[in-house]
Amino acid sequence: MKKIILFASGSGSNAENIITYFSKNKEVTFPCILCNKEDAYVKVRAQKLGVPFKYFTKEEWKSGEILKYLKSEKPDLIVLAGFLLRVTEDIVKAFPNKIINIHPALLPKHGGKGMYGMHVHEAVVNDKDKESGITIHYVNENLDEGATIFQAKCEVKPTDTPEDVAHNVHELEYQYFPQVIEQVLNK
Ligand code: GAR
16 A cells, blocks of 8 residues: 655645546555645645645644654655645655655746746746746755656747646646656556
């Protein structure tokens, strides 16, 4: 039995898509979705999916409470699916090559501090980029700098708005993220 712990901060559409993808796979379990926003929509999705939702405060994150919880759960993989806090060094060190993140752009472009969600798609449009996409990567001590596992691209048309780019990037996320998780899990 393989255990995946999900982290999310917002809507949680990726978290839902991942759980749905693995729902017929009896070898994969999701002990909970961890979230740093008490009223994030991912809470509603977790309830609908029957997966425990665990909210935590910044203090619990910084003080090592969450690290303690993760160590007690011994996950095979930790997946950041729209999680917007920087992972602490203690957690990175405790789970080498076991934490993966999805970033909604083609890293190393449009990564780092302040680059999340719509900010990324606005930057893509402002820079008049001709393409965007997704990067799935291991998490290390430096934000958005861990080794790339997978990238997929989509075209950005001159008339595209940040919302259009977000839509196309989300489609790529739904298509590829669960499969890539499965591959990493079976390595
Ligand atoms: C996703 O597009 C994900 O790539 C992005 O947040 C969105 C969450 O959507 N993550 C980041 O920006 C991390 N830097 P969701 O809550 O509907 O899954």
